[in-house]
Amino acid sequence: MRAHKLTFAALVVAAGLSLTACQNDDAAVGQTDPSSAASASATGGGSGSGGPEADSGKESAGASPGGKDTAAPAGSDGSGKVAKCTTDGLEITAKDNFIDGDPDGTVAVELKNRSGGDCVISGFAGVDLKTAAGSLSATRTGAPGDPYVLKDGKTIAFAINYPLNETGGSGVRITGLVVTPPNETKSVTLAWPGRGSLPVTDGSDSGSVKVGPIGSAGQGG
Template sequence: MKYTRVTALAAIGVAATLSLTACSGDGSGKASSSKDSSSSSSSSSAGDSKSKDGSTSKDGSTSEGGSGSGGSQAGNAKAGSGDDTKADADTANGATKTGSKITSCKTEDLAIDARDAAPDEESGRIDITMINRGSTTCSATGFAGVDITDIDNTSNPIERGQAQPRITTLKPGDAAVFNLAYDIDNTGNSLSHPTNIQVTPPNETHTVSLKWPAGAGEIKGAYTDVEVYPTHTTK
């Protein structure tokens, strides 16, 4: 009987120990689970936060993108400001250039005449002089338009010679000159009988008619063999 009670007590003690162990294991598991959960949540929050910050600084898709956009806008604004400034400067310069631009000499402001300037008996040359009688400086740069009128009243356009125009700016009273060049026919059998020279100054549309200079040599060949050269100053 005593042995039975001892055995029973021993069994109760073992059961109690097991119960306590089980309870302790459950609590530890819950605590561990709670701790892991808390850690996981905290880690997740930190990770999310880090991920946002990381994505921001790494690829600029969030705040860097906005900052980049703002930087771009600022850059554009700066570039725009620079363009505006340059445009204003260009406009100002354009206005200045336009305001000070020298216009072409007008036919009505030019005193024009022609004279024989042949250097020898073989080379024919007619010098045509234009004097600025206007009140402002003007440009006579380039080739004048020239036609020669024959005795039969036909008009023959003269071709340009192989020469580059030179800057020809005329102040009031200044003169520019250009010439017609041809070979002189000394046989007396020339088929060309010029009477007048029709002159249109460079960049003009109004023409003046000049008499063919008396004493000028006869033209060898046809009017297509005569050439006109660009203007230049007489200084």
């Protein structure tokens, strides 16, 4: 009887161990399946062309060329080039600039930009004195400076130097001043603001009247 009881107890223990093993196997299978499904889902989302991650990547890639375009320098096609100053866009005036004690007379010719926009000016203006004996062209003297951007409403000037008539005679009467801006063919005629005459000289008067480059009489406001 005791032997039967031991045998029955051993069967009960064995059955319990078998049931525990089956439960552990079922639990292991249950953990494996969800894990495999999550991994497949993530792989499918990442490789799909219509996923949010793909759309975001496309937008980011498209923003880079746009940034380069907006950073391109403006006016590279030459549209920002400043035009030269023209006779019609300048208000030209002349005034006596003689200082007591100077060996020669000086007239300052001012060119004010009235064009409505900036313009470039440089070099020498053409200068002719109208006299009772005919026209007298001034000789250029000095070195021209670099091209100057003359802002709208601003003034730049150049100087005319001429010999003073200290002979005691009437000399050669000056009746007018003709100015042609640099690189222009249209002239303006102004009243002569300096001394009224030039000394009479033997032969040609060439070189007696001199004109400096643009800016040689200072820059106005």
